[in-house]
Amino acid sequence: MEPIMNKSVAADLVVAARIRRGLTWAAIAEALGAPLVWTTAALLGQHPMTAEQARQVCDLLGLDDAVAESLSRQPARGADPALMSDPTIYRFVEAISVYGPALKELIHEEFGDGIMSAINFKVDFARRPDPDGDRVVITFDGKFLDYRW
Amino acid sequence: MEPIMNKSVAADLVVAARIRRGLTWAAIAEALGAPLVWTTAALLGQHPMTAEQARQVCDLLGLDDAVAESLSRQPARGADPALMSDPTIYRFVEAISVYGPALKELIHEEFGDGIMSAINFKVDFARRPDPDGDRVVITFDGKFLDYRW
Amino acid sequence: MEPIMNKSVAADLVVAARIRRGLTWAAIAEALGAPLVWTTAALLGQHPMTAEQARQVCDLLGLDDAVAESLSRQPARGADPALMSDPTIYRFVEAISVYGPALKELIHEEFGDGIMSAINFKVDFARRPDPDGDRVVITFDGKFLDYRW
Amino acid sequence: MEPIMNKSVAADLVVAARIRRGLTWAAIAEALGAPLVWTTAALLGQHPMTAEQARQVCDLLGLDDAVAESLSRQPARGADPALMSDPTIYRFVEAISVYGPALKELIHEEFGDGIMSAINFKVDFARRPDPDGDRVVITFDGKFLDYRW
Amino acid sequence: MEPIMNKSVAADLVVAARIRRGLTWAAIAEALGAPLVWTTAALLGQHPMTAEQARQVCDLLGLDDAVAESLSRQPARGADPALMSDPTIYRFVEAISVYGPALKELIHEEFGDGIMSAINFKVDFARRPDPDGDRVVITFDGKFLDYRW
Amino acid sequence: MEPIMNKSVAADLVVAARIRRGLTWAAIAEALGAPLVWTTAALLGQHPMTAEQARQVCDLLGLDDAVAESLSRQPARGADPALMSDPTIYRFVEAISVYGPALKELIHEEFGDGIMSAINFKVDFARRPDPDGDRVVITFDGKFLDYRW
Amino acid sequence: MEPIMNKSVAADLVVAARIRRGLTWAAIAEALGAPLVWTTAALLGQHPMTAEQARQVCDLLGLDDAVAESLSRQPARGADPALMSDPTIYRFVEAISVYGPALKELIHEEFGDGIMSAINFKVDFARRPDPDGDRVVITFDGKFLDYRW
Amino acid sequence: MEPIMNKSVAADLVVAARIRRGLTWAAIAEALGAPLVWTTAALLGQHPMTAEQARQVCDLLGLDDAVAESLSRQPARGADPALMSDPTIYRFVEAISVYGPALKELIHEEFGDGIMSAINFKVDFARRPDPDGDRVVITFDGKFLDYRW
Amino acid sequence: MEPIMNKSVAADLVVAARIRRGLTWAAIAEALGAPLVWTTAALLGQHPMTAEQARQVCDLLGLDDAVAESLSRQPARGADPALMSDPTIYRFVEAISVYGPALKELIHEEFGDGIMSAINFKVDFARRPDPDGDRVVITFDGKFLDYRW
Amino acid sequence: MEPIMNKSVAADLVVAARIRRGLTWAAIAEALGAPLVWTTAALLGQHPMTAEQARQVCDLLGLDDAVAESLSRQPARGADPALMSDPTIYRFVEAISVYGPALKELIHEEFGDGIMSAINFKVDFARRPDPDGDRVVITFDGKFLDYRW
Structure with a gap:
């Protein structure tokens, strides 16, 4: 049994994949059909995504299911x-x-x-x-x- | 020789006079011809007013020259x-x-x-x-x- | 021109008068027709009262208009x-x-x-x-x- | 010799298993016959469970004995x-x-x-x-x- | 209307009177028929005294009614x-x-x-x-x- | 070359072994012939044990020499x-x-x-x-x- | 016996007099023949002045001997x-x-x-x-x- | 998928390589044709480098692409x-x-x-x-x- | 009834009198026949003086009995x-x-x-x-x- | 490429080797011909040693080159x-x-x-x-x- 991936770990993987694939936050938001600031905040761990949104993002970025599971979880909000x-x-x-x-x-x-x-x-x-x-x-x-x- | 009135003391007097005279922040800003948030922040001690602006406000609110002198001084910014x-x-x-x-x-x-x-x-x-x-x-x-x- | 009495000063006067007159918080709340916790919190400075409520309380406790003025002002909330x-x-x-x-x-x-x-x-x-x-x-x-x- | 699993690690595993098995906190509390808030707090590491309760929860969630041992230990209470x-x-x-x-x-x-x-x-x-x-x-x-x- | 004397002010007056009259904490506690640590803590502002105890202490130390009133009030506990x-x-x-x-x-x-x-x-x-x-x-x-x- | 085991790691191992072997702090203190609070504090990392005491405890609890070495070291005292x-x-x-x-x-x-x-x-x-x-x-x-x- | 005027009080008086007399920090530094940053810092309470310098500044600004005494005292340095x-x-x-x-x-x-x-x-x-x-x-x-x- | 190397890890590798190769910060800055303080701050993680600058530094110091990728990323600024x-x-x-x-x-x-x-x-x-x-x-x-x- | 003068007030008066009378800490210590660092610390409020020492210092510095009383009181130690x-x-x-x-x-x-x-x-x-x-x-x-x- | 060993890791290894070899800080200082407090502080990570001193210490304690490299590096000073x-x-x-x-x-x-x-x-x-x-x-x-x- 593995714990659910921490949202800051997921965010680091999203950031790395986003850069290496040459995608902007705006492009991801557009692909999701979601607002720009909301999408960016959600991917940094501040909002839960629906399972569908999480899957879409992970498909776009080439990330695996553990990341998608983490993105769809309820966060504890607030920055370091x-x-x-x-x-x-x-x-x-x-x-x-x-x-x-x-x-x-x-x-x-x-x-x-x-x-x-x-x-x-x-x-x-x-x-x-x-x-x-x-x-x-x-x-x-x-x-x-x-x-x- | 008196020191210059502290800006938080001046702000307390502005607030008291404003309420007792039934004036809104919006009305004061309009009287000054200055933006609303700027005017409110300045009267709370976050921006220096010109001597002319300070005089105008004090006339409007029935406050004396010591308040005007304080309002026109350079602040150290930041809230408690x-x-x-x-x-x-x-x-x-x-x-x-x-x-x-x-x-x-x-x-x-x-x-x-x-x-x-x-x-x-x-x-x-x-x-x-x-x-x-x-x-x-x-x-x-x-x-x-x-x-x- | 006097600044508006600080709400913690007003609260100290309310507390002193309440005790010396032998009134409970419950009795004051009942006199006001307001909820008990709300009334207590308001008199300690955490909610603004209407001018009418403030006048009633001050009549009941024998406090002057400066206290009533303070009680009816918008607070900055939060305890020491x-x-x-x-x-x-x-x-x-x-x-x-x-x-x-x-x-x-x-x-x-x-x-x-x-x-x-x-x-x-x-x-x-x-x-x-x-x-x-x-x-x-x-x-x-x-x-x-x-x-x- | 292994140290006893830290309660925050056990809590992360409980949370992961609960979600993946589609169980609610309410369902777990009911299965244990224990109050809802108490059960949730205990599984998050704030109360010790009896050995029997810990075993029941781990059976329900498919978690191993190390988790059960941790859940039954005396906590140091308080949130991060x-x-x-x-x-x-x-x-x-x-x-x-x-x-x-x-x-x-x-x-x-x-x-x-x-x-x-x-x-x-x-x-x-x-x-x-x-x-x-x-x-x-x-x-x-x-x-x-x-x-x- | 005066607010109730702050307990730290009352404590300072008790300490001054105690020393100037050459009384020990032990002697005061004995006079009150109360435990030593309790009495000392109460006079330093950490416990309310009964009105009778407060009067007795003030008689012993030559302190006035405002001090007695303060000593009998409910404290907010904890040291600086x-x-x-x-x-x-x-x-x-x-x-x-x-x-x-x-x-x-x-x-x-x-x-x-x-x-x-x-x-x-x-x-x-x-x-x-x-x-x-x-x-x-x-x-x-x-x-x-x-x-x- | 290994560093000396950190005292908090040693304490976690002592606690785990103590529970799994069903020994009380009192039983360990008695076995050592040392005071109860001292023994408990020492095993939690707040006092150095003699090499002989450390060996005895580790024999009793089935812990290895690295734990004994840690228990006999000078601590930096104070709790988290x-x-x-x-x-x-x-x-x-x-x-x-x-x-x-x-x-x-x-x-x-x-x-x-x-x-x-x-x-x-x-x-x-x-x-x-x-x-x-x-x-x-x-x-x-x-x-x-x-x-x- | 009066204590020596606090350096922050002296600084407030220097600032008030400087403004009301229309003098710049640069003009005061020049009058003293001292470096600009040093002079400003000293008048704000961060360096002791010689008695002669303190007298000169107070003459220039119309401040009395108590200010001069304060300016010539050894400071405890560091800003609020x-x-x-x-x-x-x-x-x-x-x-x-x-x-x-x-x-x-x-x-x-x-x-x-x-x-x-x-x-x-x-x-x-x-x-x-x-x-x-x-x-x-x-x-x-x-x-x-x-x-x- | 690996996350992007943390800038403090990259800085530690830059420092180690710099010392072992006997290069000064000044020499690295000169090789880059960039200002000395800027270059040092950038390599310690406070400024992003261009991909070209990052590659040059890593060639000079014998560091791999993961370091270069890290050096070219946008930092969160500020020292521990x-x-x-x-x-x-x-x-x-x-x-x-x-x-x-x-x-x-x-x-x-x-x-x-x-x-x-x-x-x-x-x-x-x-x-x-x-x-x-x-x-x-x-x-x-x-x-x-x-x-x- | 006056409270005992606060030791920081007494220290400010000692410092003012010492300077105005042109006395060094060393001279005061010598007059008392007490060690230099001890005497200085005591006058700054960190040690109680005997009544006799306090009287001697106040005679030397021209300070009144309230200061002497303060100097002879038990301090709460530690600097601001x-x-x-x-x-x-x-x-x-x-x-x-x-x-x-x-x-x-x-x-x-x-x-x-x-x-x-x-x-x-x-x-x-x-x-x-x-x-x-x-x-x-x-x-x-x-x-x-x-x-x- | 390995980063340079952190000075606190090196200090832990020095402490472990010192104890296991039965050497005192005084003996190490003497072997180095360096002052006692300086030597102890340096080995705990507060002063850089020369490469020669670092080598000598590591020979004496049986520690490898990575420790010596760490001991000779410029520290960031100050205790936890x-x-x-x-x-x-x-x-x-x-x-x-x-x-x-x-x-x-x-x-x-x-x-x-x-x-x-x-x-x-x-x-x-x-x-x-x-x-x-x-x-x-x-x-x-x-x-x-x-x-x-």
Whole structure:
């Protein structure tokens, strides 16, 4: 009896196969017919795939059933804290530290006492051309949930 | 000689005056002709205002010159870490922990080795009506900066 | 111009008045017509009260308008981390550490991928008589939210 | 001489076998005639099983004696702290941070100086249908222990 | 309306009065007819006194009613973490780090799965004469509580 | 050349052999003619044994010379911090947090400025029958050391 | 008897006076005839000034003798850790995290086993015009110290 | 399918080959025609190399294709925190703690509100002969980025 | 009733008076007839003085009885952790990190299983002239204590 | 291609060989003609040895070339933080916490603003016979370095 392959091991195999086969995350997402950020996050271990999605990805990448089994399992979510200081990710952390309290004020002003859900939630990634240098545009779109007793 | 009023003291006075006068953050931003998230963050101590902006805000809120002087000073940025576990702010922290590594992959795939700037950067806040419950839509829009030696 | 009274200062005044007037949390909740745990949490600074509720409580306890103003303000939620090691509170922390992963398994088995909301959520407190010693019975009742992109 | 299999290794094998055989936690608990949350927690390594219970589970799941030996051993309890930030588990942590001080007040008001035991303690898990979305209902039921010198 | 005096403020006043009046902790405990370690811990803020005990102590030490009110309040227990590295206290911390796992083994061997209660619990302090240097003898005496679902 | 077996590996082997042979810690201590808590702590890696003691234990438990060599080596003392939150061990941590400052006061009152040694020190473990439930009785007995320049 | 004014209080007064009098750090350094980074750091509390330098600065800024006394005292060096996450300072922290191991390799390759002194050390700050945007140029210049027994 | 070799494994192999072949970092940088600090940092895992650069380095050092593949991959940047207390690296950390706030003041005075980029950034390493002992000279040269909404 | 003056407040007053009166620590130690490091540590709050010593110091420095009372009280020992990163103190921390394990080996080789007491312990401070630069010589001299059950 | 053996692995092999061959650290230091504390620290991985020293040690201990190669490599210095709480090492940590601020005062009084170098530095270890129990005498001897811009 083997335990189920750890999702970080599966993610490393997905990344290796993706690169060696010359496939982009966008191409995989398109093949699956799934949103880009969702697909990337799922393959990195943050969302469970359906068995069908997992099989499709593994066929595309030439990975075996143990990887597919791992991809379809329920994850324990959250990144390794060491990754939070990678400069590309840290800029998001910094933005939350600088703008988080302002966003809290505006959510309460506009919606009342509650939160933006991080569960009924989607993230969009886009490139916006700009003559002064192209821009990364990330959209967080979450349902407002009011504190309701 | 008095030291310059601490920005968190100034922010507490701004918040108190804003509520007692019945003004919204949106109304203050409009009065200043400045973006909503920027204005809110600045009044909470995260951006320096020009002397003119600081004067305008203090006139609007009935606050004295010591507050205006504080608002126009260069801040040391970043929120009190204790605030990061307030549920409304924590959902952003959680979203970065869940989606940060995926966003890093996509930034590198689309732009190459580099980051989304958190300095040449703006944040937009909006409410999107939805029959299943209105949604909070936050957009991060930052210039891509490539690692350039 | 005075800043709004800090909610922990207001809570200390509520606690002092409650004890000196010989009122129980249950009596205050009943006077307000509000749930017991919600009322206690709100008076300790974790929920905003309506202006009317705040006025009622302050009338009952002989506290002035500055306390009422504070009670009706939007809080930044979360307890002082030092409190988490008080033995009465720590037992809850320990229970989450021991049973949290099992509850996660069961939530996913019964409902699928998602969470118990801590926002659309209520807590009930009761005493259950038992010949071997009466028991504390705490019920967490939160809406299931599925990960929905 | 082999050391006793680590309980987290045994738990990984139980989880893998459970999924591959298509068994639910509820089915295993029923087969054992033991409470649902207790059984799940025990199989994840938080409670020792009797030798008989361990044997039964391993028969059901097709696991060998080394797993049974591990399941019957005394655990060192407590989850990996990294798991505490998984969103499904974190909501419990957040609820304790928001409501813990209120529950402490109410325990003392109702019972006097003491705690809810986390040892003479049981946890119940249920699904409550609700037209606005079904709800997760968790009950903590612990004997009150008074500080007694 | 004044808040109730913080227990650490009351403790500082008790300590000052005790020294200036030349009273020992033992003398205070004897006057109260209460155990020595309990009395000392209570006056340092770790146990609530009855109103009568609090009055007696304040009479003995010449302290006013605000101190007595504070001493009779329910505490949030636990020492300032900075104190844990004071050498006199640290030796206990070190002893738990060195012998804690052995005591766990022996509790389980002798009693089964459970804990020594820290609530139904008493501590004794004594001096034992010894020709090689007198000894500090501390006894922890707690009821065994078995994990009982 | 093999490095000396790590003491935690040796401890795991001792624990496995002890259970499989049906020996108690008390029986091993008796066979060695050594105190119970000392023996248990030494076998868990907190004290070096003499070569003769190590040989005796390994004979009794059917363990090989590499284990004996490890048991006789000088340890680096102290438990894995993760173990400190196991409920059985945590109750000692909690007791030190609640009673440590009182014990410090009483040591200074009785002995003057100094500490209870944790080196010239012994720990006793006993079960005390009690009609309300048997009790765990732990005695710390350490030489007083005065600050002496 | 007053204690000596805390250096962070003195720094706040220096900053306030500097701004209100419209003086730059560069102008103050020039008036003192001292290096720019050294002067700024000293006035922020990181280096002791001579009594003469402290008097000169206080004359220039209209500050009283208590400030001068504080500026001439030996500091305990190091910034408030909270400041390390201000974005302007954090970029230096990030650079050390990214390039620190490479600099260590190069110091050892060029000089052998040792360090760049942070005591026999100076820091230079300059602006370098650049058509693609002016640049901040910081030079660390420290004596090599070899490990010498 | 093998995962891509971890960059820290690749770095260990580069270091071993470099030493055994008697090559300096400077010689490798020269062979690549790339800056010294950049090359060293890249080989330690902090920058991706082009496939061509990775091949050249591996030819020079006698390392196989798996190392080259690893060197050309996008890194997650940042050093192991344990390394930050190595004395050679710690002196940089200390310098930032002592001089960071002064550098922040001077950047704002000279450039306005913004930062020195750590992305559009280069580091230079040099030895400066000095009769009192040669000196390590490190230059940080980063583009100024102004906060621009 | 006033609480006893905090020892850090007393230390600040001692430091201020010492400087303003132009007295060295050495002169104060000599006046007391007490060792230099002991006297300095005691005045900074790490050792209790006798009432007579406290009176003598306060006479010498022109400080009032409240300071003397504070100096004669039992301390809670240990420095503010923030001070540990002051460069002058940090070098000791670094030395322990680099040489601590070696000193442990040598203590055990020479004395057997035990420790150097930090209680029956003295510290000496001296300046040793050296043509290459004078040296700081610190001697730790502590009684060996063997683990003795 | 093998990476260079990690210094902690080499240290474990040195320790095992030293014990099995019955050699003391003192004997090894003597054989090398090197100071005792330096030699012990170097073999534990804190100093690089010359190739000749490394070869000599490995001949003496019967260790192979891979160990010698490791011993001669540049280390990243500093002990595992977990070791800092071993009681034998912790007493040094405690001494720095208690006496560090006093030593800082005395260094500044005697030498001015600066530090005791931990690089141009040696440590001596000795046993001093004493009728009340022999003593461990550790001498830190470091060059004074003044802050020199």
